[in-house]
Amino acid sequence: MTAADPETRVWHRLALVWFLVTVFAPVIALLASAVQDAGGGQTSWLSLAIPWGRCGLLLLRSVVLAGAVAAAALVWGFLAATILWRWQTGRKAWLRWLLLALAPVPPYVHALAWSAAAGAASHALQGLLGVSLTGSTFLSSWWVQVMAFLPLAIGLCLVGLESVDMTLIEAGRVLQDDRRVLFRVIIPLAGPILLTAFGLLFLLSLVDYSVPSLFGLNVYALEIFAEYSASHAPRLALALALPVLMLTVVAVLASQAAARQAAQPPPWRHRRWSTPPGWPSWLQGMQWAAAVILLLSIAVPAVTLVVVVGSWASLAANLAAARSEISFSLWQSLATAMVCLPGAAAVGQELSRPGVAGRLWWLVATLPLAVPAPLVGIGLIGLSHLPLGDSLAGTRLWVVWATLARFTPLAALVMLSQWRRVDPLLLDAAHLLPSTPARTWWLIKIPMLAPGFLAAFCLVFALSLGELGAVLMVAPPGAATLTMRIYNYLHYGAADTVAGLCLMMALGALTAGVVAVATLALWSRLLPSTASPPPEEATG
Amino acid sequence: MPRSLFSKGVGLVTMLLAAAFCWPGPIHASPGEVVVYASVDQVYAEPVLKEFESRQGIKVKAVYDVEGAKTTGLVNRLLAEQDRPRADVFWNGEFAQTILLKNKGALAAYRSSATRDIPDAVKDPEGYWTGFGGRARVILVNTRLLPPSRYPQSLQDFLSPAWLAPQMGLAYPLFGTTATQAAALYAAWGPDKAREFFTRLKARGVKVVAGNSVVRDLVAQGQLQAGLTDTDDAWGAMRRGAPVAVVYPDQEAGGLGTLIIPNTVALIAGGPHPEAGQKFIDYMLSPGVSEKLTAAGWFAMPPSPAAAPAPAGQSGRPQAMQVDLREVCRFLPQALSELRQIFMD
Numbered sequence: 001m002t003a004a005d006p007e008t009r010v011w012h013r014l015a016l017v018w019f020l021v022t023v024f025a026p027v028i029a030l031l032a033s034a035v036q037d038a039g040g041g042q043t044s045w046l047s048l049a050i051p052w053g054r055c056g057l058l059l060l061r062s063v064v065l066a067g068a069v070a071a072a073a074l075v076w077g078f079l080a081a082t083i084l085w086r087w088q089t090g091r092k093a094w095l096r097w098l099l100l101a102l103a104p105v106p107p108y109v110h111a112l113a114w115s116a117a118a119g120a121a122s123h124a125l126q127g128l129l130g131v132s133l134t135g136s137t138f139l140s141s142w143w144v145q146v147m148a149f150l151p152l153a154i155g156l157c158l159v160g161l162e163s164v165d166m167t168l169i170e171a172g173r174v175l176q177d178d179r180r181v182l183f184r185v186i187i188p189l190a191g192p193i194l195l196t197a198f199g200l201l202f203l204l205s206l207v208d209y210s211v212p213s214l215f216g217l218n219v220y221a222l223e224i225f226a227e228y229s230a231s232h233a234p235r236l237a238l239a240l241a242l243p244v245l246m247l248t249v250v251a252v253l254a255s256q257a258a259a260r261q262a263a264q265p266p267p268w269r270h271r272r273w274s275t276p277p278g279w280p281s282w283l284q285g286m287q288w289a290a291a292v293i294l295l296l297s298i299a300v301p302a303v304t305l306v307v308v309v310g311s312w313a314s315l316a317a318n319l320a321a322a323r324s325e326i327s328f329s330l331w332q333s334l335a336t337a338m339v340c341l342p343g344a345a346a347v348g349q350e351l352s353r354p355g356v357a358g359r360l361w362w363l364v365a366t367l368p369l370a371v372p373a374p375l376v377g378i379g380l381i382g383l384s385h386l387p388l389g390d391s392l393a394g395t396r397l398w399v400v401w402a403t404l405a406r407f408t409p410l411a412a413l414v415m416l417s418q419w420r421r422v423d424p425l426l427l428d429a430a431h432l433l434p435s436t437p438a439r440t441w442w443l444i445k446i447p448m449l450a451p452g453f454l455a456a457f458c459l460v461f462a463l464s465l466g467e468l469g470a471v472l473m474v475a476p477p478g479a480a481t482l483t484m485r486i487y488n489y490l491h492y493g494a495a496d497t498v499a500g501l502c503l504m505m506a507l508g509a510l511t512a513g514v515v516a517v518a519t520l521a522l523w524s525r526l527l528p529s530t531a532s533p534p535p536e537e538a539t540g
Numbered sequence: 541m542p543r544s545l546f547s548k549g550v551g552l553v554t555m556l557l558a559a560a561f562c563w564p565g566p567i568h569a570s571p572g573e574v575v576v577y578a579s580v581d582q583v584y585a586e587p588v589l590k591e592f593e594s595r596q597g598i599k600v601k602a603v604y605d606v607e608g609a610k611t612t613g614l615v616n617r618l619l620a621e622q623d624r625p626r627a628d629v630f631w632n633g634e635f636a637q638t639i640l641l642k643n644k645g646a647l648a649a650y651r652s653s654a655t656r657d658i659p660d661a662v663k664d665p666e667g668y669w670t671g672f673g674g675r676a677r678v679i680l681v682n683t684r685l686l687p688p689s690r691y692p693q694s695l696q697d698f699l700s701p702a703w704l705a706p707q708m709g710l711a712y713p714l715f716g717t718t719a720t721q722a723a724a725l726y727a728a729w730g731p732d733k734a735r736e737f738f739t740r741l742k743a744r745g746v747k748v749v750a751g752n753s754v755v756r757d758l759v760a761q762g763q764l765q766a767g768l769t770d771t772d773d774a775w776g777a778m779r780r781g782a783p784v785a786v787v788y789p790d791q792e793a794g795g796l797g798t799l800i801i802p803n804t805v806a807l808i809a810g811g812p813h814p815e816a817g818q819k820f821i822d823y824m825l826s827p828g829v830s831e832k833l834t835a836a837g838w839f840a841m842p843p844s845p846a847a848a849p850a851p852a853g854q855s856g857r858p859q860a861m862q863v864d865l866r867e868v869c870r871f872l873p874q875a876l877s878e879l880r881q882i883f884m885d
Binding site for chain 2: 054057058112115116119123210213214216218222223226227228229230232234374377378381382384385390393394468472473475476477478480484485487488489490
């Protein structure tokens with residue numbers, strides 16, 4: 001980390017404290033309640049933390065499913081990302097990030113869309129060939145989760161590929177063919193971020209029960225909620241969640257053990273391809289197969305939503321009926337996406353530290369992702385017993401805190417990628433300027449970090465739109481989010497309403513992405529001296 | 541665009557967004573409003589709440605539960621807020637969780653004058669909660685896959701080889717009204733027989749899915765021949781033109797009868813607007829509300845037997861399962877614990 005003036009250091013530390021408070025305060029409140037119970041002699045629930053017998057088998061099945069989902073999403077995401085990676089100039093360079101707009105579509109909607117598609121295909125096959133489609137519950141759950149997480153996987157793989165120093169790639173291409181460069185240079189150098197992507201996808205699959213339960217596959221995450229539903233005791237659910245937290249620790253430490261950031265040249269000397277890569281035909285085939293899968297992951301839910309939504313009049317009526325939820329959701333997501341940035345930037349910078357400090361911050365940034373969403377909400381309710389919490393509970397800020405606690409760690413991971421692209425010499429030079437720290441930030445640091453800020457903003461905005469578990473616990477009476485309305489109408493069976501609202505949700509995230517990308521493009525034109533040169537027309 | 545102007549523009553937008561963010565909304569309870577936590581489908585509850593608003597001039601602020609939260613939603617929220625209640629009234633689509641809230645001390649006693657005409661079997665003797673209306677646990681059948689002569693007529697038919705097990709379905713008996721029905725079977729049959737029933741159900745390979753709405757959708761799509769669900773889900777599918785029919789199970793003479801699950805309404809202890817909460821309860825228990833909810837398709841059991849929709853192949857009011865609601869609640873923990881062992885493997 002570059003040396004900074006005292007005032008900047010103070011603001012940096014304040015941002016770190018902000019991150020720790022917003023992300024960990026709900027979890028600490030939960031832990032405090034659990035410790036209080038244990039102190040009062042109620043300790044039998046601690047045995048739930050050791051998965052044994054039936055729970056152990058459930059956890060094993062969940063780990064296998066999560067591993068399979070993460071592996072498939074990573075492989076297909078990487079292959080699709082290698083195609084998008086070639087879009088380095090012009091409008092395509094910005095458009096490729098819009099895949100993230102699909103992130104807020106609930107996995108449950110993917111599951112329903114694919115079930116309907118499979119049902120239609122089975123019906124057609126039955127009529128034509130006299131055979132019907134049958135799939136195992138494991139395979140069905142695996143496929144739908146992969147489809148739901150694929151946009152995020154592609155985005156993360158693209159970040160990994162973009163982090164590789166093009167100088168090293170070009171040097172390798174002088175000596176070896178592009179296939180060998182891919183396997184011996186690009187993949188190893190992108191490895192740390194790809195491993196992180198695997199860990200994140202693994203975790204997201206591990207804590208999701210909505211898709212497996214739809215297909216009748218029992219998973220450990222459902223066991224946690226079954227316990228919570230039966231006992232109404234958060235400490236029991238927290239105890240059951242401890243093995244998932246431990247798995248997160250293992251995954252984080254394992255991915256960090258493979259990191260070679262200290263030996264990797266910094267990627268801020270970014271250059272474009274001198275000539276486009278020439279992949280072997282078998283690899284190109286795999287890439288295009290991944291592209292087809294990506295298109296399916298977009299087309300099946302999109303077509304299903306558009307077909308089910310019915311008429312434009314029906315869509316307009318449904319949107320009009322949901323206008324208060326739409327406005328509240330947009331406000332809440334915007335606020336979360338904005339407020340998370342200072343803490344995310346500070347923690348992202350800490351994540352790049354070598355040694356023990358960096359590893360600790362990795363744990364700090366990733367452990368919260370393993371806490372089940374409703375427990376975050378319950379933790380916040382626990383905080384409402386404090387004087388400040390009592391003032392905030394029942395207000396919109398409470399909902400923003402819930403989504404901050406859930407998604408600021410993800411924003412920190414995005415900011416890490418951007419910090420690694422910033423030339424520290426430029427930061428040092430900026431500190432030498434006879435200027436106030438605020439002006440240095442406004443004129444130099446923010447422009448350099450702008451792509452990361454925008455990417456983190458879009459990601460957190462999209463995920464906040466789709467968040468349910470924690471928000472349900474703290475939503476103020478009379479205010480509901482769009483996701484809550486969607487799930488209500490899912491249960492009721494108003495498929496056209498659900499389809500229309502899901503389209504609205506995806507459109508909202510897409511609009512945010514377009515605005516962010518356009519802003520970045522405009523910003524880059526005004527500030528041509530930033531570390532990442534603006535997109536130029538392809539010359540090869 | 542000049543750089544300075546663009547920077548100023550970005551700064552202005554940022555400040556406006558920050559100002560909008562800083563507007564937190566109401567902090568403390570305002571007079572002239574009532575806060576209702578409703579574990580009832582929003583599409584049915586909302587019109588009722590709006591009518592109360594227009595009649596009484598009291599603003600209703602509602603929080604709705606969602607099936608996706610697997611009943612870890614509002615009940616747990618009420619328990620977590622027990623020291624500082626935010627809600628005034630809890631309107632529940634069933635009764636077991638309401639009785640649980642009473643046992644945990646989260647409710648306040650209130651005897652509405654409207655409870656005079658409500659049978660004692662569906663209200664708390666101490667006045668902590670009152671049942672009204674009701675939804676029935678029914679068998680939804682796909683009419684294209686099964687002729688009327690082959691409709692299942694009993695819960696025991698789910699164990700019969702006359703029907704293919706993978707073509708029969710139910711929701712996880714760990715949540716919601718399916719859990720309530722499981723506890724009711726524990727109370728009606730005894731734990732041993734109920735446990736054996738569910739064990740054989742699981743062993744046969746009967747499809748267990750995420751919720752009643754999923755059962756409804758799978759039956760309507762033809763992926764299941766028949767499934768256990770609630771009447772509101774069933775009526776919804778019929779209204780949308782799905783090829784389905786409803787069977788009230790166990791209607792033979794001397795049979796078990798069909799479980800009728802009443803809605804319950806209760807006053808929250810320490811709520812911010814107790815008087816408004818009491819008015820809301822009075823309104824909910826008035827006869828017109830139950831009839832409206834029946835006409836909307838939420839209730840299967842209206843106050844007036846003549847308004848009950850005729851079940852498939854049956855006439856008259858369905859025979860209800862004779863089981864004490866408090867006994868059902870007493871068996872709920874045992875049922876949930878044992879059923880987790882059976883179904884979560």
